[in-house]
Amino acid sequence: MEENEKHNEGAVVYIYDDQFKIASDGDVAQLQEVADYVDRKMREVDAKHKGRVPKAKLAVLTAMEITVDLFGARQENKILAERAHVNIDRLTKLVEERASEYSDLTRRTSPSLAQLLRPQTEEQGE
Secondary structure, three states, X not given: OOHHHOOOEEEEEEEOOEEEEEEEOOOHHHHHHHHHHHHHHHHHHHHHOOOXXXXXXXXXXXXXXXXXXXXXXXXXXXXXXXXXXXXXXXXXXXXXXXXXXXXXXXXXHOOOXXXXXXXXXXXXXX
């Protein structure tokens, strides 16, 4: 079968007692997991409103709650990424400082090339 002849695979999922046939090129297990999450969230929102909200409004309220969760997760992700960058910068600076200290120490304690060659030159000149 050619690439352009492939049909989208999908799954039948149930969200809030309604059946949906959803086409997807992605992972069917993940699609089911998403549907289960939406179903759970709809039931939570419905419980908050004691079953008095029409299904269409319930779906919108649920979408709003899921979006609030998503925005919160994005913000948390942004904060964690910023902290990681700060820590990486601090660590990089520390490594550079230690490398510089090590370099200074080896320069002060290691004999220079001239000092290493001097005894050979003096011996050869005798």
